[in-house]
Amino acid sequence: MSGPGSFAWFARHEARLAWRDWLSLMTAGHRRRARSVAIGFIVFVLFAHGLAWLMLATSGNLDGAADKRVLAVITGTLVLSWSLMLSQAIESVTRAFYARGDLELILTSPASSSRLFAVRIVAMAVTIVFMALVMGAPFINVLAWRGGARWLGGYVAAVALAMDAVAVAVLIAVALFRAVGPRRTRGIAQIIAAVIGAAFVIGMQFAAILSTGTLPRMAARQWAGLVRHAPDSVSAIWWPARAVLGGPAAMAALLGVAIVAISTAIWLVAPRFGQFALAAADMSRRSTRHGRRHARFHQASPAQALRRKEWILLWRDPWLMSQTLTQLLYLLPAAFLLWRNFYQGGSATALLVPILIVAAGQLGGGLAWLAVSGEDAPDLIASAPLRANRVLHAKTEAVLGGIALIFCPFVAILAIAAPRAALVALAGVGIAAGSATAIQYWFRSQAKRSLFRRRQTSSRIATFAEALSSMGWAGTGALAATGTWLAVIPGVITGAIIAGAWLISPARGTSLN
Amino acid sequence: MTGATGAQGGRPLSAPGVCSQINSESPSATRHVACQSGANPGLVPAALELRGLGKRFERPAVVDLDLSVPPGEFYALLGPNGAGKTTTLRMVTGLLRPDQGSIAVYGLDARADPIGAKRIMAWVSDEPMIYEKLTPIEYLDFVAGLWAVDADHAMRQSRDLLAALDLTPYADERCERLSKGMRQKLVLAGALVHEPRLIVLDEPFTGLDAGSAHVVKALLRERIQAGCSVIMATHVLDAAERMADRIGVMASGTLIADGTLDELRRQAGAGHASLEDTFLALVAQDASGP
Numbered sequence: 001m002s003g004p005g006s007f008a009w010f011a012r013h014e015a016r017l018a019w020r021d022w023l024s025l026m027t028a029g030h031r032r033r034a035r036s037v038a039i040g041f042i043v044f045v046l047f048a049h050g051l052a053w054l055m056l057a058t059s060g061n062l063d064g065a066a067d068k069r070v071l072a073v074i075t076g077t078l079v080l081s082w083s084l085m086l087s088q089a090i091e092s093v094t095r096a097f098y099a100r101g102d103l104e105l106i107l108t109s110p111a112s113s114s115r116l117f118a119v120r121i122v123a124m125a126v127t128i129v130f131m132a133l134v135m136g137a138p139f140i141n142v143l144a145w146r147g148g149a150r151w152l153g154g155y156v157a158a159v160a161l162a163m164d165a166v167a168v169a170v171l172i173a174v175a176l177f178r179a180v181g182p183r184r185t186r187g188i189a190q191i192i193a194a195v196i197g198a199a200f201v202i203g204m205q206f207a208a209i210l211s212t213g214t215l216p217r218m219a220a221r222q223w224a225g226l227v228r229h230a231p232d233s234v235s236a237i238w239w240p241a242r243a244v245l246g247g248p249a250a251m252a253a254l255l256g257v258a259i260v261a262i263s264t265a266i267w268l269v270a271p272r273f274g275q276f277a278l279a280a281a282d283m284s285r286r287s288t289r290h291g292r293r294h295a296r297f298h299q300a301s302p303a304q305a306l307r308r309k310e311w312i313l314l315w316r317d318p319w320l321m322s323q324t325l326t327q328l329l330y331l332l333p334a335a336f337l338l339w340r341n342f343y344q345g346g347s348a349t350a351l352l353v354p355i356l357i358v359a360a361g362q363l364g365g366g367l368a369w370l371a372v373s374g375e376d377a378p379d380l381i382a383s384a385p386l387r388a389n390r391v392l393h394a395k396t397e398a399v400l401g402g403i404a405l406i407f408c409p410f411v412a413i414l415a416i417a418a419p420r421a422a423l424v425a426l427a428g429v430g431i432a433a434g435s436a437t438a439i440q441y442w443f444r445s446q447a448k449r450s451l452f453r454r455r456q457t458s459s460r461i462a463t464f465a466e467a468l469s470s471m472g473w474a475g476t477g478a479l480a481a482t483g484t485w486l487a488v489i490p491g492v493i494t495g496a497i498i499a500g501a502w503l504i505s506p507a508r509g510t511s512l513n
Numbered sequence: 514m515t516g517a518t519g520a521q522g523g524r525p526l527s528a529p530g531v532c533s534q535i536n537s538e539s540p541s542a543t544r545h546v547a548c549q550s551g552a553n554p555g556l557v558p559a560a561l562e563l564r565g566l567g568k569r570f571e572r573p574a575v576v577d578l579d580l581s582v583p584p585g586e587f588y589a590l591l592g593p594n595g596a597g598k599t600t601t602l603r604m605v606t607g608l609l610r611p612d613q614g615s616i617a618v619y620g621l622d623a624r625a626d627p628i629g630a631k632r633i634m635a636w637v638s639d640e641p642m643i644y645e646k647l648t649p650i651e652y653l654d655f656v657a658g659l660w661a662v663d664a665d666h667a668m669r670q671s672r673d674l675l676a677a678l679d680l681t682p683y684a685d686e687r688c689e690r691l692s693k694g695m696r697q698k699l700v701l702a703g704a705l706v707h708e709p710r711l712i713v714l715d716e717p718f719t720g721l722d723a724g725s726a727h728v729v730k731a732l733l734r735e736r737i738q739a740g741c742s743v744i745m746a747t748h749v750l751d752a753a754e755r756m757a758d759r760i761g762v763m764a765s766g767t768l769i770a771d772g773t774l775d776e777l778r779r780q781a782g783a784g785h786a787s788l789e790d791t792f793l794a795l796v797a798q799d800a801s802g803p
Contacts, residue, residue: 297654297664297671305658309644316646316687377642380703383606384659385632449645 005111010119018123045138052138056146066245068233074241080199081136082161085128087197089162089169092124094189097173097182097273098280107274117273118266121170125262129162150246157243157251160258167261170269174276182280302386303394310371310398317370317449353421353481354474356410357428361470364403364433366452368440371395374449396437403433421481428477435469435498442505465501469494558620560584560711560742566604566614574600576766578614582744582759584710587737589757590746591792597766598746599638602713605744606636618711632660635704639716641696642703645689649680649699652688653706660707667706674702677732679725693720701729705736712736714745718752730756754788762795769799 003009026037066074106113133155140154172192176185231237242250269276300308372395375381381391407429415422443462472494479487559581566578575597582588590598603609605616607627616623616630623630644652650671657667675681678698683691691699697720704712712733718726730752733743747753753760760777762770770780774788781794 297657297668299664300658300661302659302661305655308658309647309655312651313644313646376644379606379608379636379638379640380642380656381659382608383631383634383636384656385628385661386659387628 005115007115007119010116011122014116014119014123018127048138049141052142056139056142066233066241068230071233071238071241072230074244075238078157078161078240078244081132081158082165083196083199084135085132085162085165086168087193088131089124089128089165090172090189090193090196092127093166093169093173094186094193096120096124097177097276098186107278113274114271118270120273121166121262121266121270124169125163125166128166129159132158132162151244153246153251154244156255157240160243160254161240163258163262167258167265170265174269174272177276177279182276186280302384303390303397306381306386306391306394307398307401310395311402313449314367314370314398314402351478352414353425353428354478356407356414356425357432357474357477358470360403360407360429361432361436361466361473363406364399365436365440365466365470367399367402368396368437370449370452371399372437372441373444373447374452375446376449378446392441396441399437400430400433403429418481420483424477424481428473428480432470432473435473435494436466439465439469439498439501439505442502461501461504465497468497469501472497557584558617560586560619561588561605561744562615562617563601563605564615564617566601566616567612568597568600568604568609569612573766575604575611578766578768580761580768580771582711582742584619584742585737585740586742586758587733587756588742588744589753589760590744590763591748591750591753591760592746592763593796596763598763599715600766601763602636602715602744602746606634606713607631608636633710635707635709635712637700637704637712637714637717639697639719641693641700643688643696643700646687648685648687649675649691649702650684652699653703656703657706662707670706670708671702674705674732678702678728694722694725697721698725698729701732705732710741712741712743714743714747716747716749717745718747718749726752750788750792760788762792764796764799770795 023034026034106116136154136158140151140158143151143154173185173189176188180188239247239250239253243254298305298308372392411422411426411429414425439462443465472490475490476487476494479490561580561582563578563580566575566580567573568575578597578601580601590601592598600609604611605618605623607623607630611624618630618634621630621633644655647655653667653671653674657664657671662670672681675684678701680695680698680702683695688696688699697717701717714733717729721729733756737743745753745757754774757774759771759773761768762777770777772780774791777788777791777795778784778786781791781798783791783794786794
């Protein structure tokens with residue numbers, strides 16, 4: 001049962017790899033940090049529970065009978081959460097298809113590869129369950145504490161929905177493989193994942209907009225209408241919500257559907273997984289022409305050559321395209337708000353400023369990492385007759401140029417409705433992107449572009465500094481847009497955070513030449 | 514000035530009386546500056562001159578290394594794993610900062626003026642330095658831009674190099690679809706597109722099939738005939754035996770032997786042995802030394 005080549009044997013192997021991978025991700029390869037990571041995890045758990053407690057503090061009647069309104073709220077939350085799970089699952093599945101890793105070892109061994117791929121699909125489901133629980137467990141625990149043990153059904157719902165998400169993701173990936181071929185599947189899957197993931201954030205933004213009373217009348221009207229037109233409370237559509245509320249039949253049904261879904265996905269795909277992965281690997285070897293033949297060379301200075309190279313690579317980076325698309329989608333609610341504000345009058349334009357600044361900071365950090373740390377030919381650049389500071393300037397210009405290209409249209413539209421807010425947004429976007437770029441430069445560590453997803457592991461300080469900087473400048477921008485001098489306070493704090501990052505950065509004391 | 518000195522080391526960079534220097538201010542032009550008093554204008558500076566070069570990591574990697582490669586020479590650097598070959602070459606190309614000693618490239622102090630030295634050098638390592646998402650043509654355009662080569666000239670050069678290296682059919686494909694050998698050949702094309710005077714190679718034949726290796730050797734020989742100098746670290750003794758004018762053998766960070774193949778044989782007391790036997794004898798001698 002657990003001999004070499006069995007399910008259990010493969011599962012043990014995968015679990016060991018996953019554990020070491022996770023540990024390496026958390027500790028950035030430093031075993032001594034394991035204790036700090038454990039302490040950090042405990043702090044995070046306590047913080048998350050505290051936050052959940054605060055957010056649920058005003059929710060009444062948690063132990064009463066569930067009416068249609070409660071069922072609708074729970075269902076809405078589950079739909080949003082599931083969109084995030086599905087987005088993550090599509091990414092995981094696509095990555096698994098395109099990762100060569102041990103593919104050839106597995107396929108050339110006499111062991112049953114379909115067993116291993118079945119284990120891998122289950123492992124993806126476990127990962128998605130884990131991620132769902134990291135986010136959902138504090139809320140479920142607080143609900144169970146305040147409303148009774150029946151809310152522990154939320155765990156069953158989370159596990160079932162994660163299994164469903166992986167099953168659907170596997171089927172989407174296979175369908176794409178068959179429909180558009182391995183070459184286009186990766187890009188399209190990434191875009192689908194980004195759009196679905198963005199749906200979660202956009203939904204949260206709308207929820208925040210509605211709950212903060214920016215659009216109170218419309219919200220109340222629409223919400224009441226939605227609940228009135230929703231199916232009756234005995235409808236099967238509420239089963240997931242009823243499972244969260246601890247309904248035994250609903251829990252059994254939800255789990256049953258999930259088990260059938262994941263089993264079907266495994267049964268359909270595991271025996272062919274190797275073929276798909278080989279097709280994906282073969283695609284990378286097949287020749288395709290890009291661009292014009294005999295394109296002319298460009299008369300360029302070294303800095304111009306560097307900038308052009310960075311722009312080409314950024315443009316051709318599939319991750320970056322999906323990330324940029326996501327960022328732009330995140331701005332949709334803000335754009336919606338701007339549109340309403342423009343026609344109905346009001347002061348909501350000030351709300352757009354921090355959103356633009358945070359998005360610019362986040363995107364700037366990503367672009368800067370790709371340009372500064374994610375240099376695939378560091379020796380080529382280092383052996384070229386160029387001073388390090390010229391290389392840095394050229395790369396910074398490339399990053400900030402990209403940011404300007406993306407955000408200037410938004411700022412220009414904002415300027416029509418509110419010139420003052422647009423001015424603040426323009427300054428904030430520049431400062432946030434510049435700060436993120438500087439932090440990335442101070443904490444740079446050479447890595448392959450393909451390791452982008454793990455850039456946070458190289459420096460936790462840089463990650464936190466980048467996030468705090470974006471949020472700090474957003475806060476400053478939000479206050480500045482309303483015209484209050486209080487904007488100075490978050491501005492000074494953010495400046496201090498960036499100065500602190502510089503003081504503890506490895507770049508301090510090293511000079512450019 | 515009677516012989517430029519390294520930034521750290523006190524030994525002269527060139528042969529006594531030689532102070533030929535290359536002006537590195539202009540990116541497109543390299544200009545030899547006439548010597549001052551005491552100089553011998555008839556002497557051409559060495560393509561590469563290392564004096565007292567040293568580098569230490571946890572333990573010494575290169576120890577007090579003296580080495581000279583005259584212009585137009587193909588110099589092969591051999592040695593067992595961990596002998597210090599790659600560290601030496603990385604210091605020459607400015608990728609590693611030496612702890613001590615001096616490096617002169619055609620008389621130019623590479624530690625005092627690294628940009629000037631880099632302008633006339635090219636570096637090829639065994640790990641292809643390449644961008645997956647660029648096509649070979651775009652890659653060569655980029656490299657030409659880094660060295661500020663005239664665009665038309667670079668385009669002609671690139672076409673010739675791609676043709677010579679059998680890469681023309683792949684010129685417009687992204688590098689991610691090239692095999693390791695093709696990538697290695699493309700990196701070599703990138704190294705040659707700016708017409709360097711000193712080519713520094715670290716295991717350039719890694720991943721190349723016999724045919725490609727033959728083409729690369731022919732290309733390097735052509736460059737030598739055109740007056741270029743090459744220093745190459747390799748484990749492919751056959752390539753060193755066939756191509757090198759002189760061979761240096763490193764072990765434990767020092768140069769234990771240096772000369773033509775015949776001179777090495779004499780030093781090893783190896784008669785008419787092959788380079789492989791000579792190399793093994795020299796390394797064994799060093800290991801059993803005082």
